[in-house]
Amino acid sequence: MSQPGYDAPVTDAQRPLKVLVYSDDVNTRQQVILALGRRPHPDLPELEYVEVATEPVVLQNMDAGDVALAILDGEAVPAGGMGIAKQLKDEIYECPPVVVLTGRPQDAWLATWSRAEAAVPHPIDPIQLAEAVIGLLRPSVPATS
Numbered sequence: 001m002s003q004p005g006y007d008a009p010v011t012d013a014q015r016p017l018k019v020l021v022y023s024d025d026v027n028t029r030q031q032v033i034l035a036l037g038r039r040p041h042p043d044l045p046e047l048e049y050v051e052v053a054t055e056p057v058v059l060q061n062m063d064a065g066d067v068a069l070a071i072l073d074g075e076a077v078p079a080g081g082m083g084i085a086k087q088l089k090d091e092i093y094e095c096p097p098v099v100v101l102t103g104r105p106q107d108a109w110l111a112t113w114s115r116a117e118a119a120v121p122h123p124i125d126p127i128q129l130a131e132a133v134i135g136l137l138r139p140s141v142p143a144t145s
Helices: 026-036 055-064 081-091 105-113 126-140
Strands: 017-022 047-052 069-073 098-102 118-121
Touching: 017 026, 017 055, 017 126, 026 047, 026 126, 047 055, 055 069, 055 081, 069 081, 069 126, 081 098, 081 105, 098 105, 098 126, 105 118, 118 126
Parallel strands: 017 047, 017 069, 069 098, 098 118
Antiparallel strands: none
């Protein structure tokens, strides 16, 4: 808590990391957010979620450049997360890391084609998702002394 009349500067280590969660299914988006929570690891700042249900809004948010990580549902329709991941990796310079939610574990090879950094199968395992997200976000957070 800050004292009245005193606003401490927000450091990069304290600024929330923006995580884009794309799925046409609101339940899938909620499962991802509940699985990760506000702060999946003490080394990371809090996460700020941007829920997206359509491909154009994914592209708009990613083009804005303030997303730290994108989690894309590979089973979304009409635009699947793997195709969107491939497009993002092809079109955005220094694209943030992408996690693709696959229909089953055997679809991980498709996520490799999409150039996503990680793949997590449905049904969503909170521990597996958190491990993937922490591993991808940790390098983007400056070390604190």
